[in-house]
Amino acid sequence: SFFYSLFKGTYNFIYVTIYSYLVDRTKMFFPFFFYLFLFICLSNLVGIVPFSFTITSHLNITFSLSFLVWWATCLLGFYESGLAFIAIFYVKGIPFVLVPFWALIEVISFIFRSVGLSLR
Incomplete structure (x- = not known):
């Protein structure tokens, strides 16, 4: 056809x-x-x-799509790399004292990435 x-x-x-x-x-x-x-x-x-x-003008559609892709990325990252996936939150070259603070900032930015993508 x-x-x-x-x-x-x-x-x-x-x-x-x-x-x-x-x-x-x-x-x-x-x-x-x-x-x-x-x-x-x-x-x-x-x-x-x-x-x-x-329908893509509604936040619930775009948020659902971005959250789906974000969640799939997390699951596949853990599946492929195991706990080494957590290493994406640590930046090399920063002082050891700043590592926990910097990791917290990276985790928060990673979580809110799906929200930011859905607002585009």
Whole structure:
């Protein structure tokens, strides 16, 4: 059918375009990010139609999407790295006295990243 051909062509075009940038471990996540991109793109295109509603203009939709991606990143980080994932909160080269304070700031900024992404 026409829609299947259109969808498959779009999928293949985007996959071939970014294929060289993907690492073998990350290729399995391509369908998720493709459908996320497609959902956001089509939702915004529906908003162009007169008298229609753009669902991505609501905070609960954007927050849900950003929280989903943030939570998946955390889970995959712990799955792939174990407790070494916590090392992203420590910055090398700072004085030892500032390490706990700096780690607290990094944890807070990491948690509020999903909120910041949802407000864009």
